[in-house]
Amino acid sequence: MPELPEVEVTRRSFASTIKGARIRAVRLGKPLRWPLGIEPAALVGCTVGEPTRRGKYLWLPLEHDRRASGRTGLNGMTAAGGLLIHLGMSGSLEFAAAMPAAGPHDHFEMTTSTGTLRLTDPRRFGAVVWSAALADDPAARLLGRLGVEPFEAEFDGQMLWSALKRRRVAVKQALLNGDIVVGAGNIYACEALFRAGIDPRTRSDRLSRARCERLAVALRATLAEAVDAGGSTLRDFSDARGRDGTFQLQAKVYGRAGQVCPRCDGTLRRIVQAQRSTYFCPRCQVR
DNA sequence: AATGGCGCCTGAACGC
């Protein structure tokens, strides 16, 4: 499931090769979570800038190219702005010079001068949305509720503590919410809490400042290690060059109910919080 | 403002 590491790994795998590419054609498959918001033909002729990431979203800036002639959109206009991309639950991007024929789960495809970018997303929780600017709607509305980036200096134990002390939900849910700090989905929230020795059921406002410090460090380290491992490939994630991730092999608790805790020899458990599986060690993760 | 629950989707795994 694409969380911050998978999105970042994907970004790095095609950022430099797509930068500067001229869009030649855009085709859509079945509807994704939200409509594109612009005529696909209006994107033709734009040049793709450097892809960036915010939380689990990717932003592909599009620029006008003054030298461009040829195809234009409605009223002779081409679209600048950019594309906000979310991989949802089952999405992955591929960018390649030669692309096999589109399959039934390929729902967005953009042919450019240096290769084709394709979004494959069987469950269609993902989205590709055009926005005139990152600061304008719809991008602004989608990104507006997001918390801080975990690798920014602004995110630290103090900041986490002051945000959590106003919440009463379980700390696992607070992490998943993404309005305090972005990036952790179910896998990395579980792993970070294990690393910090914190019971995922702990009420957010009951965590001491020192434990928030540990959690902030643990979350950062977990996400960084996952990026280094190329993300987690549980089923079908791979980066834009088709490379699988390996973090699932070094996960300490996720998906390991019944196994021995790698730290204390207790038995790992699976519980359900907010209709989602939580994996943890009831012995060495304390409230 | 914070919180809990719902719905969107499809494929895999499972029980009968």
Added chain:
DNA sequence: TGCGTTCAGGCGCCAT
């Protein structure tokens, strides 16, 4: 073999 059920979970949205 075939069918129905459950599960996977990101996240906007709604009601409370």
